[in-house]
Amino acid sequence: MIEAHGLTKRYGRKTAVDDVTFTVHPGQVTGFLGPNGAGKSTTMRMIVGLDHPTRGTVNVNGRRYDKHRAPLQEVGALLDAKAVHTGRSAYNHLLAMGATHGIGKARVREVIEMTGLEPVAKKRVGGFSLGMGQRLGIASALLGDPHTLILDEPVNGLDPEGVVWVRNLVRYLAGQGRTVFLSSHLMSEMALTADHIIVLGRGRVLADAPVADIVGRTAGTTVRVRSPQATQLVELLAGPGISITSTTPQWLEVTGSTAREIGEIAASAQLVLHELTPVTGSLEDAYMALTQDSVEYHSTDAGLTGPQPQHLGVDVALASTEGTNR
Amino acid sequence: MSTSVLTSPTETTSQASPPVNDVRLTFPRVVRSEWIKFRTLRSTIWTMAITLLLMVGIVTLFSAILASQETQRGGPSSIDVFTIAASMASLAVVVLGVLVITGEYSTGMIRSTLAAVPRRLPALWAKGVVLTASILLVSTVAVGISLGVMQLFLGAKGLAPDLADGETVRILVGVPLYLTAIALLAFAIGALLRHSAGALATVLGLLLVIENLFLIPWKPLQHISPFLPGTAGSKILMPQAEINTMSQGAVGAVLGPWQGYAVLLAWVAVLLTAAAVLLRRRNA
Numbered sequence: 353m354i355e356a357h358g359l360t361k362r363y364g365r366k367t368a369v370d371d372v373t374f375t376v377h378p379g380q381v382t383g384f385l386g387p388n389g390a391g392k393s394t395t396m397r398m399i400v401g402l403d404h405p406t407r408g409t410v411n412v413n414g415r416r417y418d419k420h421r422a423p424l425q426e427v428g429a430l431l432d433a434k435a436v437h438t439g440r441s442a443y444n445h446l447l448a449m450g451a452t453h454g455i456g457k458a459r460v461r462e463v464i465e466m467t468g469l470e471p472v473a474k475k476r477v478g479g480f481s482l483g484m485g486q487r488l489g490i491a492s493a494l495l496g497d498p499h500t501l502i503l504d505e506p507v508n509g510l511d512p513e514g515v516v517w518v519r520n521l522v523r524y525l526a527g528q529g530r531t532v533f534l535s536s537h538l539m540s541e542m543a544l545t546a547d548h549i550i551v552l553g554r555g556r557v558l559a560d561a562p563v564a565d566i567v568g569r570t571a572g573t574t575v576r577v578r579s580p581q582a583t584q585l586v587e588l589l590a591g592p593g594i595s596i597t598s599t600t601p602q603w604l605e606v607t608g609s610t611a612r613e614i615g616e617i618a619a620s621a622q623l624v625l626h627e628l629t630p631v632t633g634s635l636e637d638a639y640m641a642l643t644q645d646s647v648e649y650h651s652t653d654a655g656l657t658g659p660q661p662q663h664l665g666v667d668v669a670l671a672s673t674e675g676t677n678r
Numbered sequence: 679m680s681t682s683v684l685t686s687p688t689e690t691t692s693q694a695s696p697p698v699n700d701v702r703l704t705f706p707r708v709v710r711s712e713w714i715k716f717r718t719l720r721s722t723i724w725t726m727a728i729t730l731l732l733m734v735g736i737v738t739l740f741s742a743i744l745a746s747q748e749t750q751r752g753g754p755s756s757i758d759v760f761t762i763a764a765s766m767a768s769l770a771v772v773v774l775g776v777l778v779i780t781g782e783y784s785t786g787m788i789r790s791t792l793a794a795v796p797r798r799l800p801a802l803w804a805k806g807v808v809l810t811a812s813i814l815l816v817s818t819v820a821v822g823i824s825l826g827v828m829q830l831f832l833g834a835k836g837l838a839p840d841l842a843d844g845e846t847v848r849i850l851v852g853v854p855l856y857l858t859a860i861a862l863l864a865f866a867i868g869a870l871l872r873h874s875a876g877a878l879a880t881v882l883g884l885l886l887v888i889e890n891l892f893l894i895p896w897k898p899l900q901h902i903s904p905f906l907p908g909t910a911g912s913k914i915l916m917p918q919a920e921i922n923t924m925s926q927g928a929v930g931a932v933l934g935p936w937q938g939y940a941v942l943l944a945w946v947a948v949l950l951t952a953a954a955v956l957l958r959r960r961n962a
Contacts, residue, residue, distance in 0.1 A: 400793050401793075402789055402792060402962040403961040417796050422703055423794065429793055432786065435788075436787055436790060437715070439719050439781075440718050444718035448714040451707055452795055453701045453707065
């Protein structure tokens with residue numbers, strides 16, 4: 353259980369985390385989402401006392417992290433994979449970390465085995481790949497068999513097998529009644545892993561709800577339309593409040609209208625429809641909608657994938673599929 | 679440390695199963711952790727070896743030269759070589775003292791360390807304990823080997839250091855004490871600056887450049903000079919006769935061997951306190 357109350361962090365004039373209040377409950381996986389610079393990492397660092405809050409408090413299992421008699425048993429944290437001396441072997445790193453709490457060789461071997469580090473355990477960390485570094489970070493987090501796990505971007509740099517492994521691991525740990533708090537930029541991954549989501553934007557909590565709620569609440573009504581006469585249909589549908597995107601010829605995604613309206617417009621113009629499907633928003637869409645105004649670093653070039661779907665003018669409507677990757 | 683608070687609750691319930699044998703954070707365990715960190719880095723092993731070789735090497739060279747020369751009564755005492763050997767070894771020891779702490783900042787390791795020891799100060803003190811013990815041990819061994827070497831080369835000529843002489847013993851004991859204090863000075867500056875190159879430049883600049891600049895015959899400087907850490911601390915390595923010679927016509931205070939060493943320790947204490955305060959306050 354992690355409880356943050358009015359948590360605020362300023363670096364000089366910049367406010368990284370702004371009066372954030374939330375609770376991360378045990379027994380489920382809580383995802384922590386937000387664009388770059390939203391304050392996710394800062395928040396996580398404050399939980400384990402690496403950064404001091406400017407204002408507010410954050411408690412883990414009822415008290416401040418540094419007040420626990422066995423901190424590593426309360427919280428295991430992977431905050432960045434490079435928090436390791438490059439000249440030391442993975443085994444010795446874990447041994448030294450564990451020694452602070454009287455955790456011995458047996459447990460060190462156990463976490464090395466759990467994270468698949470055996471082949472490189474005696475090698476110096478400086479030569480590790482990003483994926484191996486992540487596995488070592490996860491091994492350190494698991495060392496104290498903690499009640500609460502905090503993982504900042506744990507799948508960053510992992511191969512597909514590693515991604516699935518992390519997903520299963522955190523679900524398993526949450527299933528044992530532990531608190532799991534993980535951040536990720538991969539929405540699709542979060543949709544599969546998390547039960548509950550906290551979205552942060554510009555240092556503030558934008559949403560704090562179960563995954564299903566977030567998707568339902570924020571996703572606009574999108575309708576997927578397939579028609580051989582898509583170009584004509586675009587002309588008829590275009591209007592205020594309606595946005596139409598297209599990635600493939602004949603395919604349209606219409607937001608701001610309903611399947612029923614589109615069907616009726618098409619029928620009255622005698623246009624053929626091959627498909628007309630209302631689409632439930634994905635977590636990714638919901639995330640984009642929530643964070644649109646709070647993205648710290650917008651990608652500016654049109655044509656590159658910005659946070660907003662590309663609006664198509666009528667004449668170029670179906671000309672190109674380049675520039676978007678939806 | 680508040681070990682009493684940490685030991686009181688929950689008696690060890692099951693000693694049979696090792697993973698749950700009362701996992702908790704204690705100061706002795708943090709020291710153990712720092713010792714593991716210390717001995718598992720090549721750089722620390724190397725600097726320790728260099729310290730040892732430097733001292734023994736210089737003493738051997740000196741003894742061999744002295745042994746090959748015609749016996750000259752009234753020449754430099756063989757104990758003088760320890761002053762030279764210790765000041766050379768102090769450079770290696772400075773590197774060690776700085777790297778023990780800045781190596782963690784440059785690699786990011788410090789975040790793992792402070793996440794495991796969130797009260798932070800026990801980690802700093804534990805590093806200090808390990809550094810102190812290691813350097814005391816290695817330099818004592820170096821002094822022991824050096825004495826053996828001198829006995830071998832110079833014993834027959836009666837030029838080996840006389841262990842019955844109080845001043846000789848003070849200098850021999852002073853070598854490990856001086857090196858340890860200098861290493862702790864470097865360690866404190868490393869903890870303050872958190873940057874390897876910056877801290878090394880600062881400590882070496884202080885000991886090798888700035889302290890020599892203060893020898894410029896200008897009164898305000900000469901009043902301060904005796905209290906600079908290296909100048910004051912190295913008094914413990916000097917025979918009283920040499921201190922007396924140097925003090926002739928001195929403008930500033932003249933510190934005795936132990937007074938000088940106490941001044942060095944005071945520098946260490948002040949800088950370590952500053953480092954501790956900042957470690958508590960700064961973001962990791």
